[in-house]
Amino acid sequence: MKYYANCPVCAHKLMKGENGTQADIRCSRCKNLVRIQIENGTVTVTVIEEQHEVSEHEIRHHPA
Secondary structure, X not given: OXXXXXXXXXXXXXXXXXXXXXXXXXXXXXXXXXXXXXXXXXXXXXXXXXXOOOOHHHHHHOOO
16 A cells, blocks of 8 residues: 655655655755654654755745
8 A cells, every 4th residue: 555745844745655764854845854664554754854944935925
């Protein structure tokens, strides 16, 4: 059976896998690094490195 893993931060679909799958993937949308484990029909997704990108909106409204 195939399972899907989504980013826990932005809900972007990261991968499709099956039991025994383990991977560290950087989300292409929010740039966070997440660890994905699929074991016994359970998909576990954990953020292991957070990225904070400064948006153009933040730069315009919060000058240094």
